[in-house]
Amino acid sequence: MKSLINRILQDGHCLDGGILKVDRFINHQMDPYLMKQVAVEFMNRFANERPTKILTVEASGIAPAVMLGYLMELPVVFAKKKQPSTMNNFYVSKVRSFTKQRDYTLIISKEYLSSDDRVLFVDDFLAFGNTGVGVVDLCKQAGATLIGMGFIIEKEFQEGRKVLAEAGVKHIESLAIIEALENNQIKLKGVKLRKVNIYEEANRCLLCQDAPCTKACKTGDPARALRAIRFDNHKPALRWVKDCSDADLERAEQACIHYNWPIRIKEVVHSIHKDDVDDSCYPDLGIIFCGIKCENPFFLASSAVCINYEMVANAFKAGWAGVFYKTICMQEIKEVSPLFDAMHNNATHGDFYGFRNMEQLSENPVEEDFDILRRLKKDYPTKVVIASIMGQTEEEWMKLAKMAEEAGCDAVELNFSCPQMKHKGMGSDVGQSQELVNSYTACVKSSVKIPVIPKMTPNITHITEPAEACLQAGADAISAINTIKSVTMASDAEVTGRRTISGYSGRAVRPIALRHILELAQMPQKPVLSGIGGIETWRDALEFIQLGCSNVQVCTAVMQYGYRIIDDLILGLQRFMAKRGVNELQQLVGEHLPKFLNPDHLDRDTIIYPKFDKEMCVGCGRCEVSCSDGGHQAIVFDSETRRPRLVGTKCVGCHLCRLICPTGAISVTKRITKK
Ligand SMILES: Cc1cc2nc3c(=O)[nH]c(=O)nc-3n(C[C@H](O)[C@H](O)[C@H](O)COP(=O)(O)O)c2cc1C
Ligand code: SF4
Ligand code: SF4
Incomplete structure (x- = not known):
């Protein structure tokens, strides 16, 4: 019985002395749904025996017995282990308990067991068969016909089946048979244990x-x-x-x-x-970004993850090298509720791959935010504090930038890219105008000495056009991307029945962000870049670095998992560098840029065929389905053996099968010249 076997493997525990603990679902906490499945299975297995009564023993046998009695519309009797003072006329049999290592008696009132009964006995466990022998004895005393015995779990190695057969039980059914309980492993008959993934x-x-x-x-x-x-x-x-x-x-x-x-x-x-990799060889992750010394390339992105002093201080303590603080502006900000929505598989609620937000800018008074930045810089002098600002006029841009410089900020980021601003002349609309970004960058540059980093919107065909306008105006670096304009349709994310276009971020946007970074990195000016968009792991961050970023920012992943993800960002990048023998992070910056060509320059004369690992394949046939309906009908699925076979003459080497295979059973062969 598959569901029972799965449950034993998931929730069963093997204790010393051959004991299987199933108190999560059978004999302490009970799973009624599983009990019903158990009863249905017993009903099918004993259907031809025509029982008239279900018999069991208190206490663990009662639940499956009642379920079975209910389904078969039969009375259920359980043998008591102690004689009630109200019971005078009864059958009794003495039994040895394996788990408790003591003797006990089974007692049934003569009123409830008689020679008219065809008895089906059910219980939770078959171990040494002692209880079953006691039941055989009770039935004999009553002259009842014992038509069979059903057990939820049989411990085969304790040989109870043999004992019961010798006692005359003809029909014995066990829904899960345990061959061995050794080394804390539950070995089930007929079950090949899948190696843990x-x-x-x-x-x-x-x-x-x-x-x-x-x-x-x-x-x-x-x-x-x-x-x-x-x-x-x-x-x-x-x-x-x-x-x-x-x-x-x-x-x-x-x-x-x-x-x-x-x-x-x-x-x-x-x-x-x-x-x-020996961790004593791990290199330092220090890097210079815009002339600023950073202990590592990982910064908080301007957003909900850095809206007050305590949050940023906690992030610094956790290991983040710097912060692009939540965008400061002079307008009054009033947010909507709910502010967020997320895209996830039904199976992974809480772990979303895409995130939509309607958040605008900092709700704090301007002075309060700059005071926070001043205190952060004073209390954490080795960390990098960057103010993100957004003005509505040239005067506002200049004023905010000056305030950032006066607060001791290391640099200022110009937010040209918020997609959900309600104020006119602010946000991603500005970021699409070369004229506006040029003039705002120029006026900020003229008013402060600290580096100026315009933040680009991805909501544009050619991100290089506004970036070029900013660089012409003297921008010291470019950061990208802000969120992507999007719509989600969940009704529980509506604001009093209304919706709006707003920004999308998280894992799903990373390839789009990387494309924008690539185009920026390929500009003749070779701008200093800060990469943002869907970074969760050190490998994600490395992709941005290898495309030319000397700094990376993270928002959505911190919102999901907390500042603690910095531990693995640092660890993974250090280990990668140690393994490659790279001492300076700067050596990795842009190293993959030469790999990028126009599509017409890609090799079209060679092919890599997929390779199937028969051991890893579970025979789901998904590769065949996808290749048939979305590929080139190059996979034949044998429904007898449940294994796929590649038809080399039809395969075009697209690798759809490899990408959909749920077990990773499809890998690649060597690249060869096409025939
Ligand atoms: C809730 C939220 C608030 C944000 N607020 C700002 C902001 O005030 N200023 C800004 O420049 N970007 C803001 N962003 C955009 C992020 O800084 C970042 O560019 C974007 O989310 C992509 O990175 P991610 O995929 O790591 O989240 C915000 C993003 C989110 C999700
Ligand atoms: S962290 Fe929580 S869910 Fe993960 S293994 Fe520990 S207790 Fe279980
Ligand atoms: S998708 Fe993978 S597991 Fe499923 S049949 Fe194909 S190779 Fe086997």
Whole structure:
């Protein structure tokens, strides 16, 4: 019974001495839905035996017995383990309990078991068969016909089936058969255990605050290890769990509060490979951006993640090198509710891939914001504090920039790109006008000495045109991108029944942001770049760096996961550099730019065929479906063996199959010349 087997593997725990703990769903907390499935299965398996009564033993057998009795419309009797004072006329049999290591009696009133009955006995476990033998005895005493016995779980290695057969039970059914409980492993008959996919498990992890698993573990930090895997630091993850024993990891797993089933912490930890990069060789991530020394390239993006002193101070303490503070303006800002909406799969609520916001600018009074920036710079002198500003007139732009300089800010970012401003002459409309961005940049440049960094809107065909206008006006660097104009249709994101176009950000926008960065990096002026858009992991950040950014900013990922993602941004980038033997981050800046060509210059004479790993393939047939309906009908699916086969003469090497295969069973062969 598949659902039962899955549940045992997910929620069952193997204890010392051959004990299987199933108290999450069978014999303490009960899952009624599973119990119903159990009863349906028993009903099917004993349908031909025509029972007239369901018999069980208190207490764990009662739930499946009642369900079965209900479905088969039969009375249910349970044998008591103690004689009630009100019961005088009864059958009794003595039984040895395996789990409790003591004898007890089974008692049934003569009123409820008689020679007219055709009895079907059901119970939660078949172990040594002692209870079953007691039931055989009771039926014999009553002259009842025992037509069979059904068990939810059978521990085959304790040989109860043999004992019952010898006692004369002809029909025995067990819905899940355990072959062995060894080394804390549950070995189920007929079940090939799928190796844990550590990324799948790390993605399921809820990334809990003050994680219960870590608290229960005591010798390590499994929650931190899972977070490292989730944020692309698989190998270094071992450092947080290397001293944990299996017992520690099992405790951690039992403490896991995942709402479906616990993260398979022990198996995940056992699957982490030893790191082949020595962390004593990790380089410093220091880099110069716009002439400013930064301890690493990771900054908070101007947004909801940095709207007051405490937030930025916390981020600095966590390891962020700098902040582009929430955009300051002179207008009164009043936000709507709800302010946000998100796009996610139904299965991954809480983990969205795209994020829409209607937030405008800082709601604080201007003086208060500059005072915050002044205090931040004073309290964290090695961190980089950049004011983001937005004016409505040249005078406002100049005034705000001067205030930023006076507050001790290291640079000023000009927000030419907010897509949801309600005020005229502000936001991404300005960012589309070369004339306006040129004149605002020029007037700010003329009023301050600190670097000036215009922030570009992606809501434009050629981002290089306004960027060029800014550079002509003396901009010291360009940052990109702000959010992308978008519409989402969820009714619970409406504002009193109304909607508006507003900015989209997060994981989904990264390829678009990278395209804009590439075009900016390819400009003849080779501007200094700060990259923004969908950065979550160090690998995402590296992509921006390799396309020419010497600084990267993060907003949505911090909103989702917190400032703590900096740990893995730093760790992963350092490890990558150590592995490549790169000492200076600057060496990576723009290293992938030469790879980009126009489409007409790409090689069209060679091909890479997909390769199928028969072991990893589970036979879902998705590759065949996609290749048939969205490719070149180059995959044949054998419905007998449930395995795909490639027809080389039809395959065009598009790799759709590889991208949709849910198990990663499709990889690549060598590139060869097309026939
Ligand atoms: C809630 C929210 C508020 C934002 N506020 C500002 C802002 O005040 N000034 C600004 O320049 N960009 C603002 N942005 C845009 C971000 O700085 C960033 O450019 C964009 O979200 C893309 O990065 P991400 O994918 O890491 O979020 C905001 C974004 C969000 C989601
Ligand atoms: S308790 Fe479970 S869900 Fe929470 S952090 Fe630990 S493993 Fe993840
Ligand atoms: S999509 Fe992957 S797992 Fe499914 S049949 Fe094809 S190769 Fe096998």
